[in-house]
Amino acid sequence: MATNSFHCPNCGSADTQKSSLAYENGLSDINTRSTTLGLFSGRGGLGLGAGRTKTKGSAQTKLSQKTAPPAKKRYVKPLIFIILAPTLLNLILHLLPINIPNNIGNGLMTFENWAIPLACVAWIYVARSYNTKQWPSLKSIWDKAFICLRCDNQFVMDPH
Numbered sequence: 001m002a003t004n005s006f007h008c009p010n011c012g013s014a015d016t017q018k019s020s021l022a023y024e025n026g027l028s029d030i031n032t033r034s035t036t037l038g039l040f041s042g043r044g045g046l047g048l049g050a051g052r053t054k055t056k057g058s059a060q061t062k063l064s065q066k067t068a069p070p071a072k073k074r075y076v077k078p079l080i081f082i083i084l085a086p087t088l089l090n091l092i093l094h095l096l097p098i099n100i101p102n103n104i105g106n107g108l109m110t111f112e113n114w115a116i117p118l119a120c121v122a123w124i125y126v127a128r129s130y131n132t133k134q135w136p137s138l139k140s141i142w143d144k145a146f147i148c149l150r151c152d153n154q155f156v157m158d159p160h
C-alpha cells in the first residue's frame with residue numbers, strides 16, 4: 001500500500017503521512033534521548049502518566065503530539081484523586097480559623113463514607129465502558145487516519 005498517494009481533502013496536497021507513523025517517528029526520538037522513561041511505563045497508569053508529561057515537555061515532536069492515538073481512560077490517577085480529595089478538603093477545613101459544628105463534621109464524614117466508594121465504582125464503570133466500547137472504534141479510526149503535512153488536516157480515506 002502506498003501511504004503517500006492520498007491527497008488531502010482539505011488542501012489537495014499529496015504530502016500526507018499515516019498518523020500512526022508520524023506519531024511513532026516522533027516518539028522514537030524520545031526513546032533514544034532518555035531511556036529512563038521506559039522504566040516508568042512498566043509500572044502502570046500513574047508512572048506512565050508522569051512519563052508522558054515529561055516527554056511532551058521535552059522531546060516529542062509537534063507532529064507526533066498532533067497525531068497521538070486516542071487515550072484510554074486511566075484508573076489509578078482518578079481513583080487516587082477521588083480518595084484523596086475529601087481528605088485534602090478536611091485538612092483545609094481544619095486549618096481554617098473557623099469552628100465546624102460537630103453535627104456538620106459528622107454529616108460530612110458519613111457522606112464521604114458512602115460517596116467515596118460510590119464515586120470510585122462509578123469512575124471504574126465509566127472508564128471501563130469507554131475503554132471497551134468507545135475507545136476501540138476511535139483507535140481503529142486513528143489506525144486508518146492520515147495527516148496532511150502541509151495544513152495539518154487529519155483525515156480518513158475509508159470511513160467504514
Ligand SMILES: [Zn+2]
Pocket residue numbers: 008009010011012013148149150151152153
Ligand atoms: Zn492539507
